[in-house]
Amino acid sequence: MALRGTDDGARLVAWLRSSHPEAELIAAVRGHLRQRLPDYMVPSAFVVVPAFAQLPNGKLDRARLPEPGDGLDHVAPANALEAQLTAIWQEVLGHARISTTANFFELGGNSLSATKVAARIRRDLRVKLEIRSLFSHPTIASLAKRIADTQPIDYAPVTPLPAQEHYALSPAQTRLWVQDRLNAAQAGGPLPTSLLFEGVLDVDALVRSFRALSERHEILRTRFVLSGNQPVQQVLPPGEAAFPVEVIDLQEAEDRDAQAMSITARERLAPMDLGTGPLFRVKLLRLSEVRHVCICTMHHIVSDGWSTEVLLDDLSTIYDALVQRRDNPLPALSIQYKDYAGWLNRLLAGPDGERMKEYWLTRLGGGLRALELPGDVEQPAAPSWKTWRFELPAAETTALESLGKRHGATLFIALLSAIKALFYRRSGQEDIVVGTPVAGRELPELESQVGPYLNVLALRDRVAGDDRFDTLLTRVRDTTLEAFSHPLYPLDRLLDDLRIKRVAGRNPLFDIGLTLQNQRQGAVDRYAGQVRIAELPDHDLLGADTEAATDFWFLAEPHAEGLAIRVVYHAGRFSEALVQGLANELTSVIGEVLANPGVRIRNLTLGQHVLQAEARQPTVELSAF
Incomplete structure (x- = not known):
């Protein structure tokens, strides 16, 4: 079941009732599930118990289920630094026991939880750790060696402002x-x-x-x-x-x-x-x-x-x-x-803000071209957006995630690379910019807060026809991890810095967006008193304005049957038939790169390897009420 931890919400844990040897049983069950499910649907921890505790009404007593460990031969911390890192990982991942040789991502870690680990390391150890360091040093033992060679920094927490009649906006x-x-x-x-x-x-x-x-x-x-x-x-x-x-x-x-x-x-x-x-x-x-x-x-x-x-x-x-x-x-x-608004305004006005500004001006300077993908609908006076839905099957989703892992990347980065390859082939443009939202909660004290923390990053890459897909994947990985290390610079301020003119109905920086919803964003039932509280589908968990004014925004959500993908598209420029064609072509690109990760981008056929992706029209289930 989904077990709520202390970080981004939930992780999958399996409790098994059996008298068989624990290690052999867990290995067999994990292997069986990995053959049939994507990695993100395989429980990150298994707990074997002789019997399940029950409530008086005969139902499972969830509160008495034992806490999971990491499922590995335990290697204890060898020094104080490893002990501190172990405590941080336990807090973020929700594990009661973690070996210093356990892989962060095998324990259920993702880009969001990596951000949380980096934030706690900055607060507790006074070390600025870039997210990419967790990808290259995914165990406590290796990460401790990396941190030991890093110079300490000052840490400026958010502190309460004195009471006043009104306060500045973020x-x-x-x-x-x-x-x-x-x-x-x-x-x-x-x-x-x-x-x-x-x-x-x-x-x-x-x-x-x-x-x-x-x-x-x-x-x-x-x-x-x-x-x-x-x-x-x-x-x-x-x-x-x-x-x-x-x-x-x-x-x-x-x-x-x-x-x-x-x-x-x-x-x-x-x-x-x-x-x-x-x-x-x-x-x-x-x-x-x-x-x-x-x-x-x-x-x-x-x-x-x-x-x-x-x-x-x-x-x-x-x-x-x-x-x-x-x-x-x-x-x-x-x-x-x-208080956060005041802290962020001070940060942006200081040297840290200047460094963030310089990074983004370097990444996005030099002129940006709009996506030149001809529309097939006469544009109305008022912009409007519609949604097309389709499914990427579980086997291909699992394979795409595995391809990313082999190159030190996540499922998000692998999917982003496929989307960039698709739009290069569709438009012929080599300069591809894709927007993506980030939580914007870089400090641990912000995780329990309410407010508009979300920011949107513009991920820019050069794509050439001679590029191999695996080369593009590595490039996109580096771009993405660098951007995630500079997440706080406001998009609107960046537009002013770049002197980009805003045009009604168009995003000035990018025409394509991608959101991959993680476990924090997945609907996890809550129980209170005698009531089960369930989130009903079709509400946007990151903020609906992130998709507005783009030609195409892809929202992907992992589930047991694969990857459910929604495409929010500019209905004033593009028809449903064109968007359906893009969906088919994306599944074709994914099929081709899975069959041959070294395929040249110009040789992607966009049609000969179309997967059996199930198209789904937007619907609302009446039974949900």
Whole structure:
């Protein structure tokens, strides 16, 4: 099952009931699963038990399942540095016991958890470790040797600002405030999340839980006003902040599923006033005594996809305590988003900000060409976007991930390389830039925060027809890991630095985007009191505005059957048939490079190795309600 850890949410753990020898059984089961599932669907840990503990009702007692180790012969830390690194890995990966010879990525690590490890190393060891070092030194023993040769640095944590009437905006908030003033409806507005509550729900306790969230996270009771001619944020005291929770009873409605969907759609479009608020609202739809749908809507200026997961974790914890007549167990937060905004503004104004600026000017200077892929639709006056969905089968997804690993890369980097190869073949352009979102939470103290931390990076690579695909993969790996080491420089500030003119309906830096959703972003059921809380599908976990104004944005989500890919495309320029053709060509590219990683990019046929990818039209499952 998915076990929630302390980092990016969940990892897969298997508990086996057996009397067979543990080592032999785990090896056999792991080998069996690896032959049939992608690597990311194979549990990162196995625990063998003689019997499963049960609750009085006969169900599995999850709380009494033993903690997993790393499944390897244990090698203890040889020195103090290895002991410190072991503690960091245990915290991030959620393992109770880790060998110093265990591979970080075999333990369930990914780019996001690598960022968390690097952040903790910076805080605890005062060492600046680039993410790529974890790829080249993936064990505690090898990483300790790498760190021992590194000079210490100063660490500047986020600290609380003194109380004042108003506070400066972060660069992301400034961008979203300007968009709101310009009425840019296609981006940056409400961010809704739909939850299904199954079980006997204590509505009063739920309402009090949401109000406790508003008290805990100041950003949820913040409004945005002008001070002179500058936008600022004002934090309202808990008693002054309006926080409506509307309960709508649909039990007697014959078409309650359709009504629930209609209400959800209206919530997505309902405007929010940044100057008056509230910028966090909740609607609870009662479908039956044991089934409720809760629609939580926040403006992008106060939240992002990671924040949604933080709020759901907090909500389930608080609700569980309240229904058991206990106090809220969550400790008060030491900092708030306004404190981070001040910290980031100071960072960008100092030498670190200048170094980040220099890096991105070097990477993206020299002029950028728009993607010259002819559209096949007459462009309307107002831009619009639609979605096409398709599946990459499990076998090919597993093989693509394995190809990446052989070159020190992740599934994300391998997929990104295939997309760049595709658009080179489609357009003939050698300069390919792809955008991707990053969490922007570079410090450990930001992981439990709510706010618009997300940033978007532009990943630029040269692609030539004579390039072998494996050479391109290595180049894309280096570009990506370097960019991930410079994640905080704001996109809008970079546009000003590059003196790039903004054009309505187009992204000034890139026309293609890619998001690979990881386990933090996957829907993991939560349990509180007698209620199961499940996230309903089709809400964007990283922030819907990341896809806006690009020609194509690929959103890939690993699951048991392979890789589910959504393509959000500019429907004012491209037809569904053209996008379906691109999807088929991408599967063809993947099939060809898996068959021959050394294939020259110009020799990719875009059609002779089309995989059996299942196309799926956008749908909403009524049964989800």
